[in-house]
Amino acid sequence: MLKKERQALILREVNIHNRVVLSDLSNVLGVSEDTVRRDLQELADAGKIVKVRGGALSKSYHVYSYQENEIYAYQEKTIIARKAISLLRDDMLVLISGGSTNLEIARILPPDLRVIFLTVSLSTAMQLLEHPNAETIFLGGQLSKTAKISVGGDVVAQLNQIKPDLCLLGTNALDPTHGLTDTEWEVVTIKKAMIKSAAKTVLLSISEKLGTVQKIKICDLDEADILITELEPEHASLRAYAAAGLKIL
Amino acid sequence: MLKKERQALILREVNIHNRVVLSDLSNVLGVSEDTVRRDLQELADAGKIVKVRGGALSKSYHVYSYQENEIYAYQEKTIIARKAISLLRDDMLVLISGGSTNLEIARILPPDLRVIFLTVSLSTAMQLLEHPNAETIFLGGQLSKTAKISVGGDVVAQLNQIKPDLCLLGTNALDPTHGLTDTEWEVVTIKKAMIKSAAKTVLLSISEKLGTVQKIKICDLDEADILITELEPEHASLRAYAAAGLKIL
DNA sequence: TTATTACTTGCAGATACTTGCAAAAAACAT
């Protein structure tokens, strides 16, 4: 059998069934596993499949790619993400919300970190799945078209039954006197439940959002524990938040 | 034998069998391998065949290679999606699985259709959220890294408590005698529960998957109700499935 | 931990390809 023929057959198999196993291919094609492995490697190098240990997967299963340039204030969010990651330890149970900062956390999560994540956000979940050692549990429910997260009583009920070590909460608006606020009733309900559920709540916010207020209140600042921004902890604009009882990172 | 004559024979052989092997041609034509190699090279230079090491392939054989970013068999999947959509009615409760065919359904869903979707697939859910009138409920649980769907007992338990009108099930492998099969234990468990839960199950499959078998069985064909492929319902390769009790669309 | 499985690397035999060349064949002109 010609090499190209063999590779075309492999590619076809991957495209039809989404995955192939190396040893199966070796049997079916009548060549050594080494040869199949090299074929898979070539197809992967050509970007036609995704090579994984013991076989290969169709590329369409990995279409979710996110373009860092499109994210507003990308630099700041990366700094925040790094700080947040420093709080994570192996075997923690971490509740994580949606938003681009949390997406960035999921993206740059150290590969060897073994954490169990609970999330209500579709995009955060998608990104977490790319991580080799993270386990991801999605709290299901009715999906909000705007926020792209699970909302509704079911989610709150599920949140009441768990006790995560940490909640990484993306914020919409944050103010020393008005506390944590947001725009959507459904989202507020979920965030309230998340904060109540977690042992510690970490607020993630770019400094631009400091001192801004939205229409619906989630909670006062003292109900959260840690605030992470891209600024130095001693920065003047953070003093009011430290005074409100938040630990600043 | 004249050179032109020889090349015409080679070209015919390539067009009929999609492939030729250099050594075979040398024997059949009674010329040295070098000569055949030069002939193949000329035909390749003229763009009539594709030269590969050890032989040559017909140009159409390479169709599979040149659809990089596109979904595999996109045309076929669109046809299937349209047929599946014809089954949907306002106010139906529809269970929908993952896979690119279901993604296409979600993408081309008529905007005025008011359907409640239940899904375990992250990407299907994402796409459904783009629809103005569809309500989407995500059945949460532990997420499978490979299939990107919720798996585990929780999901099965949730599925047991609902009675959807329709289940749109993307298939991996389908065979008249071996029934519906798949590659992953967790996925099989979920699909079983989906089929059991729904009043009617619709199997979505491109014709290439017909007659293929994977390692783990989901169910026999008679446990599903409708089969949708891109082929005409009367097509010969569908007869065995109709005989097994499936309605063909 | 150990056992197992998959992967990497290097290597050697096999196979296929390139190049140059000279003989054979074909084409052409006289």
Place this chain on the structure above:
DNA sequence: ATGTTTTTTGCAAGTATCTGCAAGTAATAA
């Protein structure tokens, strides 16, 4: 027809690629 030119062909030497094996390493499972 005959000789000349051009093209084609087969061969040989050297090179490149492919393939399977083996030893060692890394990742995963028990």
